Amino acid sequence: MKKRLLILCLACLGMINNGLFAQETSPRKVFTLDEGWECRPITTVNRKAPFTPVTIPHTWNTSYIEGTTLYERKTVVYQRPLEVTEEMDGKRLFLYFEGVNSAAQVFLNRRTIGEHLGGYTAFCLEITDQVKKGENLLEVWASNAYRTDVLPISGDFNVNGGIHRPCHLIITGQDCITPLFYASPGVFIHQENISRETAGINVETHLSLKNKKQGLKLKTTIADASNKIVASNETGISGDIVRQPIQVERPVLWEGKKNPYLYTVTVELYDGNQLVDRMVQRTGFRYFSVDHEKGFFLNGNYLNLYGFCRHEDAVGRASALLPEDYKMDMELIKESGATAMRLAHYPHAEPMYDLSDENGIILWTEIPMCGPGGQAFTGLVDTEGFKDNARLAVKELVYQKFNHPSICFWGICNEILVSDGKRFVEYDNPIPFIKELNGLYKSIDTSRLTALATCVDQSYYLGCSDLIAWNKYFGWYKDAAPSASKFFDDCKNSSQGIPVGVSEYGGGASINHHQWPLSMEDRADSHFHPEEAQTFCHEGNWESFMKRPYLWAKFIWVFADFPSYMRQEGEEDGYNDKGLITQDRKVKKDAFYFYKANWNPEPMVYITSRRFVKRNNPQTDIKVFTNLKEVTLYINGKKIGTMKPDEMHRVIWKDIKLDEGRNTVRVEGKNGKENLSDSCEWYYIK
Template identity: 30%
Template sequence: MTGLTRTALALAGCALVAVLPAHLAAQDSASPRQRVPLAEGWQFNLAGTDAAAAERPHDEDWEVVSVPHTWNRVGYYLSDPASHTNTAETVNKVQGVGWYYNSFAAPTRDGQGRAFLEFDAASRTAEVWLNGRLVGTNRNPFARFRIDVTDAVTFGGTNALYVKVDNTAPLTEGAQTADVLPMTGDFFVRGGLYRPVSLVLTKPVHFDLLDAGGPGVYATTLRADAASADIALTMRARNDSSRPQGVVVTATLLDAQGTQIASTRAERTLAAGELAEVPASLTVSNPRLWSGVADPYLHTLRFELRSAAGELLDSVDQSFGIRTMALDPERGFILNGAPYRLVGVGFHQDNEQTDWAMTPAQVEESIRIIREMGANSIRLTHYQHGQPVHDLADRYGLVLWDEIGLVTAWTNQRDQTETPAGIVANARQQVADMIAQNRNHASVAVWGIANEVDFGPGRPDFLGRPPEVVADPIPLLEELAGLVRSTDASRPVVLAHCCENRGMVDVPEVAETVDAVGANLYYGWYYGRPQDLGPHLDGLRAKRPGQPLSISEYGAGAADTLHTDNPLGGPIDMGGRTQPEEYASWFHEESWKQLEPRTYLWGTWLWNSFDFGTTVRREGDAQDINTKGLVSYDRSIRKDAYYFYRANWSDNPTVHINGRRYVDRAYQVTDVRVYSNASRTTLTVNGQVIGTLADCPHSVCVWPNVALREGENVVVASADFASGPVEDRVTWQLAASQVGSFRIDSGAILAANAEVRFGSDNFFVGGSAGNMDQTPRGRPPVPASIAGTSRRDIAATYRRGDFHYRLPLADGRYRVALTFVEPDKAVGERVFDVLANGTPVLSAYDVRARAGAVLTEQVETVEATVTGGVLDLHFRPVTGEAIVSAVEISALR
């Protein structure tokens, strides 16, 4: 390492030295430990995939950064780029090696005191060099690790710290990360020191800092009720001095005011170099329990190490909630002996502003948004998250599902039939780290060991080419489940599966390897209908009636800049651009109807709380973003569906008008949809009261066929709550060209652009939508060539079957123009009538015969008379199915 040492010396003269503030150098009054945050003064150099540069740092071109830091910026919105942080020009998806350098001052050594470097995370792998010596490595991208650097640090002087991190994709040929989970997944593993770094100094006798990144002191509530609670303790005391030491180990439980309510002590003699595990217990009378969001009461557990003479050698405080948790196949999640329904969200650790290097304030903002929605639980996906979110969950009363990064794949070669030993070891490390670092948190309910490892040969292409031979995941899962049970038997082992009972071929049934499961189900998005969700869950329950069941993911993409007049007007593109916000709202309404009555579920977690970065998606109005979040990537926009759950899950007074971002309206009448948890909700438009609805089902209030006027329309929904009145107000615009006419792009959920404004398919009853274009998932559509039209995109979609269009119109005479295109039928195979209010206007109509060829536009113009305020256009089959590509209606003057 002479090259590294020379580089360190060369940079020492110009480096930014982290000057130690006096208040940080001073010993904390509560503990002899000293903690020196290493946040500033870092320099960074990205070698990336340059193999030569990755061997050692460069001598120049270093960027000054602060830690937490990641060089990656992933995902950007296509619309209005000036309003967003990320753009196509500013994203950085480089995977490879990055070097960090810091020159920091270490306090003067106190006797035989110890020094540890503490990294809350380094991705994916890390090599740590201090003063020219390799002092440690780490291969878990998501967990805290500590390195004893006592023999390498310069006490009372300046230290040169280098950290080499590598986030190369594991499947890259020759990658040093080949055995570091995850192998793949619908998220991007960033690189960097993306969580804090500190120097920690202790006395020679101290609590263990090398126990898988944990605090070295652990507590578990064995039993608790209103009368008493029993708490089991484990305290790991280490003697790093050169002689035996007599010590007194104490644990004291303090209430929120700092009053001692229970205590225990033990005496030990520690041999030189000995690590002793000291068990103990506490009994608490009349405990105040941690009761979720209703009362997330936290005590403090204070652990102290003292010498036989009474000198305080070390002290560690841990927030601790007294509670019991269990899962039941009939009653669901049980908190402190009573059913407690878990409703929550999945959560990734990124945002648009800082990506994975989120600040504690940004994490708290995210948790506050989640809690405001009414969620009482979070699934921390798909890897171990940091301490800030766990601390906040304890404080807010949010129940957590923790899990490791075993996602989709557990081999790194396409022909492997067994999991490589390196991946097994890495999975075991991730389990051990996760439990050690988070087991003291009251909020953590379950340990998750895998996500969607049951795709079998049906793994989606966008997650990487499926293996030639699918290795059996069950031996690995059984090993990990056994490791969890032997480490922390107080919490269930769980996993999330995707594919059982869905008719897929060769799907491994992994549920029996764990205590309880979650099902990732996307009925109504990737397959089926939302109405299929409940029966599928019932089937899984019937198959294993003794195993607790939850739904761990369900969701739909939603672009807040794309809007439809009717979410059922045409197909969405689950892997492409056609993802209007209104469809996701409908999806969540229908899905919750399936989930709400199934109280046997031990939890429901929708996907996802926030849009998040992933390099496998090009969908909605975004690039490299999964748009299933209820809130935008930058946290600035709460989509309509967010308020559906807020109205259903929370007591927060909620009145929210849907479609608020659909400002320029296509039609002069619209259904107004409001999410409200008020007993009575009133709608006014342009100052006129439309009506009041009471106790709307599932908090969804709908006023159909509300008329809009030309120009500005002010829509107000209001309600009275015990806390006072609440109203929501939006302004919609209707252009003069849309007044007195309807132009319907049949079969389209998003209206195509044309020389005049069309709306998406609406006002229909019956039939189904179709498209003449090919729409491969995740790739641009392949347009059909349609002859005889200047409006190809309008002509390409259609409605077919036996169906009606029922349009609210003033009485009078109207011109009706109907656009037809025959996709594939021969003459005589598709014949139908068109009736206007029961009167035939086209009889025995054959598009193929009339146009002379398939994929050729034919427009027919008829007249119709409206009486009674409705024009009913009936497309009635004679042979085959009726069809229409566009309906245009305008008044005859």
């Protein structure tokens, strides 16, 4: 085992250059520490529990997702050897953790070297003076146990414990672009004056200089997508922070999905003519605004923002995702036609931001300050421990994700409750602290807008953020979906000029539950969640939203089904089934195709209720989602009729009589000369 680990380290396997670190030609070296780990729980019953080999990323909460009812919030110790070779003499060594949930203590050779509170942002520790030549023992104590000084303290999702994101060993020279400034890249590209004529930026670089000698300089270049250098700046160094104004003439703007054009910013630290360190960051130049009456504008043009809220989760891996998981989700998001995404309810891992940059998806990203999600307590307590952790979360989120052009909105909180005299519990007043966090965001980044999501009277929150949005489930929990029209019109009229959006809406569905005729009575808390109910709910909401461009964004709850230990509803307890895709990503529910027909111009036709195979009613409506001009319905080869879709791309044949036994339902249409069709089989049994 030790020999294998040494070979891995010396061979530099796992070298990464995803922009957060460096390219292979840089003097900086980065090793991914994914192999060679083992872990065991810390318990009072069995202090000598055996170690189990694991690969990072890892969480111990996958067993819950694989079908057991156990959701463990505990402490687990991870350990592995760390070999320090002669080649590392005179170098600086850093441990970089992309995410340890929720609290981490790090030990080297049994001595504490640091800790971090918060499981969804990165942290970095220098170990240069703590290591010894040869083999060292690296230990990480990870705990997802509940505590009020670590966010989140509530929420309708599982907090999966472990080293659930990658970790790395970074090796630099004595002088470097520091990885210690809130575990950020150390390079911040401020977009100060962006237009189609010119892009005026200011590149701020944070350095860690041990030698403190003369002759150091910083060279920054900007290259276009063809790798042609279009602007540069070379500056002598007189301190630990260097700011370099640079102007790009006639820039190609980052236009969202239309043209997600990216530039490469390379910052190089030189000692004379010798390259000392290099940091590479991608960015896109864009400007945007939100109007109370007209909605969101990107580079001066209206852009209708709609899409999904997304949790980090995969079957059998929970939040310990692999690169292919992010790529799969992005492909599904692109297929739907979504233009935006809300990363709920915490900072997501780096690959999702990179993919959003590359594919032009506009992002709302937020800290994990979450309200109850159905629980009997709020998501905020007025203690210094809680508030310090929230402040840290804001700083880490902004500094670590600063250069991503896809991010337009910083989220402050989600469903934080306010004592309004209608509840049995009196909550600490959250408003002063929410305003403080809004100011903290603004003090770091003036180029983006702040937002918050509420489920209580918006009047409490007016003035707490640039934008406000609602988690409102019309048609699912209480009011019928058409009520959304009046509700949001009233919100807009009373928002004092603050733009209003939709941060969550939707309903649940099991692909194994079906009903006709459909009843929406007492649906939400039931263990029967027919797919037709979810679709009906989304159709009603979207009919209201599509006619209201002032809604600056519309986010569906939720992209895919995910585990939530507190849920006791739907087909299986412990799951939130409001996803438009199943947790394993294998089945897109009917509602997914409703949005695909409305959002994606690619020609399509889809028959709903296709999984409602066995039927005991001889008559049914047949609903089709399509963006074709017209489609024709056939049952068992017999033509029923041809219809044109309505404004929401629906075609509904009413009261169609089914044959006894098998019914082959087929719909056909044309896109120019291209024939498109869809079919399914139903069985009517008397």
